[in-house]
Amino acid sequence: MKNSQELxxxxxxxxxxLVERYIQDGQPVGSRALSxxxxxxxxxxxxxxxxxxxxxxxxxHSPHTSAGRVPTVTGYRLFVDSLLTVKPVGSFELEQxxxxxxxxxxxxxxxxxxxxxxxxxxxxxxxxxxxxxxEIACLNHIEFLPLSNNRILVxxxxxEQQVHNKIIHTDKVFSPAELQQTANYLNxxxxxxxxxxxxxxxxxxxxxxxxxxxxxxxDAVNIAHRALDQKSDEDYVLSGQTNLMEFSELSEMERLKKxxxxxxxxxxxxxxxxxxxxxxxxxxxxxxxxxxxxxxxxSVVTAPYTVNDQVVGVLGVIxxxxxxxxxxxxxxxxxxxxxxxxxxxx
Amino acid sequence: MKNSQELxxxxxxxxxxLVERYIQDGQPVGSRALSxxxxxxxxxxxxxxxxxxxxxxxxxHSPHTSAGRVPTVTGYRLFVDSLLTVKPVGSFELEQxxxxxxxxxxxxxxxxxxxxxxxxxxxxxxxxxxxxxxEIACLNHIEFLPLSNNRILVxxxxxEQQVHNKIIHTDKVFSPAELQQTANYLNxxxxxxxxxxxxxxxxxxxxxxxxxxxxxxxDAVNIAHRALDQKSDEDYVLSGQTNLMEFSELSEMERLKKxxxxxxxxxxxxxxxxxxxxxxxxxxxxxxxxxxxxxxxxSVVTAPYTVNDQVVGVLGVIxxxxxxxxxxxxxxxxxxxxxxxxxxxx
DNA sequence: TATCAGCACTCCAAGCAGATGAGCGCCAAG
DNA sequence: CTTGGCGCTCATCTGCTTGGAGTGCTGATA
Numbered sequence: 230m231k232n233s234q235e236l237x238x239x240x241x242x243x244x245x246x247l248v249e250r251y252i253q254d255g256q257p258v259g260s261r262a263l264s265x266x267x268x269x270x271x272x273x274x275x276x277x278x279x280x281x282x283x284x285x286x287x288x289x290h291s292p293h294t295s296a297g298r299v300p301t302v303t304g305y306r307l308f309v310d311s312l313l314t315v316k317p318v319g320s321f322e323l324e325q326x327x328x329x330x331x332x333x334x335x336x337x338x339x340x341x342x343x344x345x346x347x348x349x350x351x352x353x354x355x356x357x358x359x360x361x362x363x364e365i366a367c368l369n370h371i372e373f374l375p376l377s378n379n380r381i382l383v384x385x386x387x388x389e390q391q392v393h394n395k396i397i398h399t400d401k402v403f404s405p406a407e408l409q410q411t412a413n414y415l416n417x418x419x420x421x422x423x424x425x426x427x428x429x430x431x432x433x434x435x436x437x438x439x440x441x442x443x444x445x446x447x448d449a450v451n452i453a454h455r456a457l458d459q460k461s462d463e464d465y466v467l468s469g470q471t472n473l474m475e476f477s478e479l480s481e482m483e484r485l486k487k488x489x490x491x492x493x494x495x496x497x498x499x500x501x502x503x504x505x506x507x508x509x510x511x512x513x514x515x516x517x518x519x520x521x522x523x524x525x526x527x528s529v530v531t532a533p534y535t536v537n538d539q540v541v542g543v544l545g546v547i548x549x550x551x552x553x554x555x556x557x558x559x560x561x562x563x564x565x566x567x568x569x570x571x572x573x574x575x
Numbered sequence: 576m577k578n579s580q581e582l583x584x585x586x587x588x589x590x591x592x593l594v595e596r597y598i599q600d601g602q603p604v605g606s607r608a609l610s611x612x613x614x615x616x617x618x619x620x621x622x623x624x625x626x627x628x629x630x631x632x633x634x635x636h637s638p639h640t641s642a643g644r645v646p647t648v649t650g651y652r653l654f655v656d657s658l659l660t661v662k663p664v665g666s667f668e669l670e671q672x673x674x675x676x677x678x679x680x681x682x683x684x685x686x687x688x689x690x691x692x693x694x695x696x697x698x699x700x701x702x703x704x705x706x707x708x709x710e711i712a713c714l715n716h717i718e719f720l721p722l723s724n725n726r727i728l729v730x731x732x733x734x735e736q737q738v739h740n741k742i743i744h745t746d747k748v749f750s751p752a753e754l755q756q757t758a759n760y761l762n763x764x765x766x767x768x769x770x771x772x773x774x775x776x777x778x779x780x781x782x783x784x785x786x787x788x789x790x791x792x793x794d795a796v797n798i799a800h801r802a803l804d805q806k807s808d809e810d811y812v813l814s815g816q817t818n819l820m821e822f823s824e825l826s827e828m829e830r831l832k833k834x835x836x837x838x839x840x841x842x843x844x845x846x847x848x849x850x851x852x853x854x855x856x857x858x859x860x861x862x863x864x865x866x867x868x869x870x871x872x873x874s875v876v877t878a879p880y881t882v883n884d885q886v887v888g889v890l891g892v893i894x895x896x897x898x899x900x901x902x903x904x905x906x907x908x909x910x911x912x913x914x915x916x917x918x919x920x921x
Numbered sequence: 922t923a924t925c926a927g928c929a930c931t932c933c934a935a936g937c938a939g940a941t942g943a944g945c946g947c948c949a950a951g
Numbered sequence: 952c953t954t955g956g957c958g959c960t961c962a963t964c965t966g967c968t969t970g971g972a973g974t975g976c977t978g979a980t981a
Contacts, residue, residue, distance in 0.1 A: 257973090259972070259973050259974085260973070260974080261972080261973075262973095271924080271925090272924070272925050272926075273925090273926095273973090273974095274924075274925050274926070274927090274975095275923080275924055275925065277973085277974065277975070277976095278923095278924090278975095280974090281974090281975080291973085291974080293931085293932060293933070294930085294931045294932050294933090294973080294974070295930085295931050295932045295933070295971090295972060295973045295974060296932080296933075296972080296973070296974090297972085297973070297974095298973095369720070370720050372718060372730075374715070374716050374732055376736070382732065382736065382738070384718075384730060384732075384738060386720055386728065386730075390722070390728065390742065392728070392730060392738070392740040394738040396736065470835065470839075471832050471835045471836050471839065474828050474831065474832045474835070475828075475832075480828055482820050482821075482826055485820065486817050486820045486821075489816065489817045489820070490817050493816075493817065603943095603944090605943065605944050605945085606944070606945080607943080607944075617953080617954090618953070618954050618955075619944090619954090619955095620946095620953075620954055620955065620956090621952085621953055621954065623944085623945065623946075624946095624952095624953090626945095627945090627946080637944085637945080639960085639961060639962070640944080640945070640959085640960045640961050640962090641942090641943060641944045641945060641959085641960050641961045641962075642943075642944070642945090642961080642962080643943080643944065643945095644944095922981100923980105923981095924979105924980085924981085925978105925979085925980080925981105926977105926978095926979085926980100927976100927977090927978095927979100928975105928976090928977085929974105929975095929976090929977105930973105930974080930975085930976100931972105931973090931974080931975105932971105932972090932973090932974100933970105933971090933972085933973105934969100934970090934971090934972105935968100935969085935970085935971105936967100936968085936969085936970100937966105937967085937968080937969100938965100938966090938967085938968105939964105939965085939966090939967105940963105940964085940965080940966100941962105941963085941964080941965095942961100942962095942963090942964105943960105943961090943962090943963100944959105944960090944961090945958105945959085945960080945961100946957105946958095946959085946960105947956105947957090947958090947959105948955105948956090948957090949954100949955095949956090949957105950953105950954085950955085950956100951952105951953085951954080951955100
């Protein structure tokens with residue numbers, strides 16, 4: 230039995246055109262159709278032999294006896310990893326992306342929203358952008374407002390534009406003046422440092438210097454710790470879900486519903502996207518590779534975006550496995566770069 | 576030809592059970608089926624005669640020659656307006672709603688989210704809650720932070736929990752101290768007043784007393800006006816869209832896509848919901864009554880929710896026209912009241 | 922030994938015919 | 952006014968047939 234090592238040039242070329250063909254018109258591809266491809270000068274019979282080999286290797290399979298062949302997940306994988314010829318982003322789309330991101334200057338949230346919208350528009354699939362990690366962002370300003378019932382509204386601003394707010398409960402009652410003072414203290418000492426380092430420092434201070442600090446400081450540090458101790462900035466912006474309804478492979482209500490529910494639950498998607506934070510450049514999950522049942526029939530193309538060379542979030546595109554990878558990959562790539570640039574507080 | 580005046584008790588009762596029956600099992604209802612209803616002691620033939628009358632009046636119609644009858648929009652309307660016997664909210668669901676809203680104490684946004692989620696869970700349809708109008712809310716605290724490029728980040732807190740932020744551009748460069756001063760001024764003068772009245776006052780001040788104010792005040796007032804001049808707090812929280820995918824009447828992709836797109840565009844839905852702000856109590860739009868093509872096959876059941884006897888927002892349920900109105904109406908009603916109560920800063 | 926033409930086979934999709942059954946309208950009798 | 956009965960209309964379901972696409976295999980050819 231052959232193994233993939235033995236795949237010769239010709240077989241690979243055949244696989245490539247088969248996948249391309251299938252992506253183009255969604256029909257199983259038969260030997261006859263392939264034989265008509267310019268660049269392939271073989272009779273259907275020969276092609277059938279090759280296809281039989283490819284099937285044995287698990288790269289393609291036929292839905293039923295007398296249908297053409299369709300790429301399997303491993304087939305797609307081989308295709309995107311080594312056979313794909315990436316097309317550069319068309320000038321029109323590039324224009325669309327750059328101006329789209331440039332003109333929505335107002336507010337960070339909007340930027341992410343546009344990025345996601347642009348991704349979905351340009352690919353005709355669903356676009357997704359995770360919110361930038363606050364951990365890495367720098368604390369710009371923090372503010373406490375007293376509410377009723379020992380609750381405090383904490384507002385803090387990171388980097389230049391992102392506003393976070395959170396309500397915390399305290400045992401002690403704080404006067405507005407005390408809160409003001411606390412905020413002043415924190416702002417003077419910690420402004421400009423990253424949220425995660427602030428939290429770490431604050432914690433250290435709390436544990437080591439407890440005796441040295443006066444009560445006010447202890448309170449301040451205490452509140453600050455509570456305020457910044459949120460692990461749950463796990464959220465993302467999604468656009469163009471409705472685009473996915475156009476694809477016949479997702480048109481079973483059952484499947485589509487699971488997919489949309491996954492979008493709503495968020496954690497699954499977030500978890501998947503988080504995996505890409507560590508890797509550089511575009512990453513692709515094809516079908517079941519994502520490990521989520523809802524994405525069985527989908528592929529996810531992602532890329533992390535960076536501010537000051539630090540990965541702060543991930544964006545990507547979600548669509549059917551049968552997608553035009555050679556176009557989508559560069560789209561995702563440039564969008565990530567453009568978004569990073571747009572977010573950079575220069 | 577008869578008109579609706581002449582509809583006697585019996586016809587109405589027939590209509591009522593027909594609608595109930597249709598709502599229950601989604602199949603066109605025939606004369607035979609109706610004749611078996613306890614409470615109707617008529618032969619199928621007689622019922623057919625009555626149904627012919629009802630059809631002539633445009634209250635029901637049959638999808639094709641030999642199918643049963645289905646209520647038309649006007650049929651539903653009559654049913655909802657005068658025939659419906661509202662069922663009180665079951666104790667289980669009431670429990671679910673009350674504790675659901677009580678336990679999510681943290682933050683205003685979350686409350687709305689839970690309300691919407693609860694509505695969708697309890698009705699198995701889509702729940703929607705508009706964000707409370709900021710206009711009416713009282714200004715609690717306002718804060719300005721300088722950004723780069725003559726931009727100012729405005730953060731203001733209304734009532735107890737709602738945090739708004741906005742970026743405005745200014746011609747003049749303001750120092751942090753100036754901004755601080757401005758905020759102090761505004762907070763001391765205007766805190767506790769409603770946003771709309773603050774804006775009005777600020778505007779008046781700007782126009783009349785320009786000469787009397789020192790430059791700092793003018794700046795303050797100017798910025799404040801810009802900051803609060805946002806008409807676009809038009810947003811809502813939506814839950815359980817996926818529930819809608821279960822309904823066969825919405826299972827055509829085409830239709831469903833339009834519906835979901837309408838949800839994404841928001842303005843249409845907002846406009847529809849806004850209509851209900853003026854009316855007291857539950858309001859219902861059946862099918863085409865809403866005036867939006869996307870909602871052709873849907874009904875919307877809404878109720879405004881109030882804080883301190885002032886309407887601040889609207890919530891509701893969106894589902895197929897064939898919904899259990901007698902249950903949904905009280906659900907919406909109760910939820911509106913509970914949400915109002917939960918929002919009340921007592 | 923690789924390529925290819927030909928053939929038998931499989932299976933899906935589309936179309937057609939007949940059967941079934943739900944439900945109506947109309948009519949005439951009570 | 953009510954009711955039973957009759958004939959009629961459709962939609963749905965089933966089984967059947969046909970056409971076409973595509974495969975695997977075999978044996979011939981260079």
